[in-house]
Amino acid sequence: MAGIYALISFLSPFIAFIIIGLLTRRWGKFSAGISILAVLNSLLFSVLAFFQVKANPGPHFVEWLWLSQKIFTFKFGIWVDPLSSAMLFVVALVASMVQIYSLGYISDETPPSLGRYYAYHSLFTFSMMGLVLAKNVLELFVFWELVGLCSYLLIGFWYYKPTAAKAAVKAFWTTKLGDVGFMLGLLYLYKHTGSFELNDLLAKAPALSSGVLTTGALMLFAGAMGKSAQFPLHIWLPDAMEGPTPVSALIHAATMVAAGVYMVARLFPLFAASKVALWVIAIIGAFTAFLAATMAIVQEDIKRVLAYSTISQLGYMMAGLGVGNMNAGFFHLFTHAYFKALLFLCAGAVIHAVHSNSIWDMGGLLKRMPITGISFLIGLLALAGFPPFSGFFSKEEILHAAYTAEFKLPFYFLVAGVFLTAFYMARVFFVAFLGKERKESAKHAHEAPPSMTIPLIILSVFSIIAGFYKSGLYKLLGEHHEIHGASLPFLPLVSLGLAIFGFILAYLYYGSETFSAEKTTKRVFPVYNLIYQKYYMDHIAEWIYSKIALGLAFLASWWDRHIVDGAVNWVTYTTGRIGKGLRTIQTGVIQDYLVYIAIAFIIIGFIVFQIF
Amino acid sequence: MGVKAILILSAFMFSLGVFGILTRRSALGILIALELIFNAANLNFAAFGRMFGKVEGSIFPLFGIAITVCEVVLGFAIIFYLYRVRKTTKADEIDILKG
Numbered sequence: 001m002a003g004i005y006a007l008i009s010f011l012s013p014f015i016a017f018i019i020i021g022l023l024t025r026r027w028g029k030f031s032a033g034i035s036i037l038a039v040l041n042s043l044l045f046s047v048l049a050f051f052q053v054k055a056n057p058g059p060h061f062v063e064w065l066w067l068s069q070k071i072f073t074f075k076f077g078i079w080v081d082p083l084s085s086a087m088l089f090v091v092a093l094v095a096s097m098v099q100i101y102s103l104g105y106i107s108d109e110t111p112p113s114l115g116r117y118y119a120y121h122s123l124f125t126f127s128m129m130g131l132v133l134a135k136n137v138l139e140l141f142v143f144w145e146l147v148g149l150c151s152y153l154l155i156g157f158w159y160y161k162p163t164a165a166k167a168a169v170k171a172f173w174t175t176k177l178g179d180v181g182f183m184l185g186l187l188y189l190y191k192h193t194g195s196f197e198l199n200d201l202l203a204k205a206p207a208l209s210s211g212v213l214t215t216g217a218l219m220l221f222a223g224a225m226g227k228s229a230q231f232p233l234h235i236w237l238p239d240a241m242e243g244p245t246p247v248s249a250l251i252h253a254a255t256m257v258a259a260g261v262y263m264v265a266r267l268f269p270l271f272a273a274s275k276v277a278l279w280v281i282a283i284i285g286a287f288t289a290f291l292a293a294t295m296a297i298v299q300e301d302i303k304r305v306l307a308y309s310t311i312s313q314l315g316y317m318m319a320g321l322g323v324g325n326m327n328a329g330f331f332h333l334f335t336h337a338y339f340k341a342l343l344f345l346c347a348g349a350v351i352h353a354v355h356s357n358s359i360w361d362m363g364g365l366l367k368r369m370p371i372t373g374i375s376f377l378i379g380l381l382a383l384a385g386f387p388p389f390s391g392f393f394s395k396e397e398i399l400h401a402a403y404t405a406e407f408k409l410p411f412y413f414l415v416a417g418v419f420l421t422a423f424y425m426a427r428v429f430f431v432a433f434l435g436k437e438r439k440e441s442a443k444h445a446h447e448a449p450p451s452m453t454i455p456l457i458i459l460s461v462f463s464i465i466a467g468f469y470k471s472g473l474y475k476l477l478g479e480h481h482e483i484h485g486a487s488l489p490f491l492p493l494v495s496l497g498l499a500i501f502g503f504i505l506a507y508l509y510y511g512s513e514t515f516s517a518e519k520t521t522k523r524v525f526p527v528y529n530l531i532y533q534k535y536y537m538d539h540i541a542e543w544i545y546s547k548i549a550l551g552l553a554f555l556a557s558w559w560d561r562h563i564v565d566g567a568v569n570w571v572t573y574t575t576g577r578i579g580k581g582l583r584t585i586q587t588g589v590i591q592d593y594l595v596y597i598a599i600a601f602i603i604i605g606f607i608v609f610q611i612f
Numbered sequence: 613m614g615v616k617a618i619l620i621l622s623a624f625m626f627s628l629g630v631f632g633i634l635t636r637r638s639a640l641g642i643l644i645a646l647e648l649i650f651n652a653a654n655l656n657f658a659a660f661g662r663m664f665g666k667v668e669g670s671i672f673p674l675f676g677i678a679i680t681v682c683e684v685v686l687g688f689a690i691i692f693y694l695y696r697v698r699k700t701t702k703a704d705e706i707d708i709l710k711g
Contacts, residue, residue, distance in 0.1 A: 586709070586710060587707060587710055588706075588707030588708060588709035588710030589703070589704050589706075589707050589710075590703060590706070591633070591634055591635075591642075591703060591704065594633060594634055595634055598630060598634065
């Protein structure tokens with residue numbers, strides 16, 4: 001039964017997409033209604049599927065023949081187990097909240113573009129659910145690319161804005177770079193195991209030689225790095241903020257960017273069988289968590305702060321997986337989806353009210369927009385890891401796992417990240433929501449309409465309570481990755497202390513202004529500038545692109561123009577020359593032709609008489 | 613006088629005709645040279661008819677002569693028309709097929 005419920009949940013956004021795309025695109029509000037109805041239906045059935053799985057963990061599946069060839073058969077199917085049903089619920093909940101919210105947020109678009117927006121949203125929800133429920137990795141890959149496409153389409157939703165169009169292309173190509181590795185990894189593992197089926201692959205993986213396993217796992221991880229914006233492929237995510245804010249909340253905070261983490265969790269036995277692969281994942285995750293947190297401090301655009309924060313939190317998830325605790329990594333994904341979507345939606349409400357992205361144009365918004373302000377505070381406390389909000393529990397799990405792991409380096413990065421997270425989030429809160437209005441526009445800000453505040457309230461509730469579901473989720477996911485080592489009562493205190501320290505420091509800088517941020521900036525200007533320039537990562541990427549990629553392209557074009565085209569041109573030119581030469585015997589004088597005939601006749605005559 | 617001598621004569625006439633066609637600049641000259649070739653063929657018919665003692669060999673040249681007459685009429689018509697259009701009957705000046 002769980003399989004059927006999940007199937008209904010999976011297909012209803014697709015039906016909405018077909019209806020909107022083919023028929024009702026011109027009637028924006030009507031299309032929005034269809035899309036929201038479909039996604040609420042998905043939510044209902046995902047809850048049903050979740051409870052079914054809770055009663056009987058399965059795995060349940062529904063499958064049918066997809067491709068049938070002589071040498072192989074592919075089946076298309078959905079695979080419902082505790083991991084996928086929990087993720088399905090997250091996707092359905094966040095997607096429905098975001099779609100309802102979007103009604104208020106982009107209400108001033110023209111009807112056809114509203115229809116387009118909801119068509120993309122439905123397609124995205126369908127693809128993301130397909131990714132979550134995929135029964136074999138080939139199917140996973142197909143939906144993996146589909147969510148990438150939807151991300152491209154929605155970042156470039158305002159395609160007439162050059163920055164948005166550029167950001168869309170950048171996001172597409174950067175993630176594609178990782179996807180090449182992902183595809184090669186899938187084929188490589190297929191070559192060694194002979195199967196694309198998830199359960200086959202995972203059953204056969206531990207028997208592979210460690211070299212094969214490590215190579216395959218690292219190639220798959222390249223895909224996860226692109227999708228989940230891990231260093232050094234993180235550069236696309238901040239630029240992706242050019243899209244509408246609800247899109248950032250759904251795709252670039254809660255669901256699609258978590259797909260890389262989900263994929264690693266899905267194939268965890270495969271990764272866990274290779275120590276080197278796990279080590280790489282842990283290091284990259286922890287380093288990303290730290291690096292992105294430092295960059296978040298200097299951002300002025302509220303959405304970019306949140307974007308760097310997302311990169312940082314994805315790093316935490318990866319690090320959690322990398323130190324060998326899948327449950328901790330996935331639990332953080334589970335809680336992060338709610339509070340980060342919440343933060344983005346709050347940011348959207350603020351931007352909608354102030355008509356500016358810069359936090360320096362805001363100020364004093366808490367009393368003008370109380371619901372948004374309090375929701376933002378809840379999201380902030382969850383993100384910074386204050387108890388009893390959800391982020392506290394999941395972050396503790398990851399820190400605990402990192403601390404008890406064999407190598408300690410990721411742990412220090414992650415702990416430093418806790419302090420930075422509290423600091424940059426508190427900075428945004430103090431600058432944007434407290435104090436006095438910094439610009440005229442902030443004085444006219446007022447609370448968002450109910451279609452926007454109701455999703456905020458629902459997500460706030462989930463941000464608070466999701467943390468208490470830890471033991472339930474762990475029981476459901478299975479105990480196969482038990483934390484070893486004694487419990488550490490001082491660890492939560494250390495991280496909480498660091499978070500409070502970060503909070504207080506931000507208060508002193510931006511709340512009471514006891515310290516001057518400007519003076520500190522001047523004192524450490526080289527460091528500040530390095531961070532402000534995003535460690536020159538964009539410059540490096542641009543250099544690689546313009547010098548190496550375009551250089552290779554130039555070489556290829558030269559080869560094509562001169563060698564390939566040259567050969568063709570030589571053939572035509574030579575033919576032309578021969579033709580020109582032969583043309584001269586066509587004098588048009590009848591007697592010349594007769595001479596040829598006579599000569600030919602004589603020659604043929606000679607030959608004939610020679611033979612006889 | 614044997615058949616051999618007649619055949620030599622006929623071969624001579626044929627060669628003369630071919631030579632005339634290839635070298636004469638005037639279209640009329642070509643037409644006359646053509647007649648030589650025809651007559652060489654007719655002469656061959658007659659010679660072989662006599663050699664094998666068959667009457668067909670002597671009758672066929674009569675048909676040949678009749679065809680030649682038609683051909684001459686046609687040839688003259690073409691030459692007249694050519695003269696009207698191109699104001700010339702010189703064969704080497706008619707080169708509109710030139711490539």
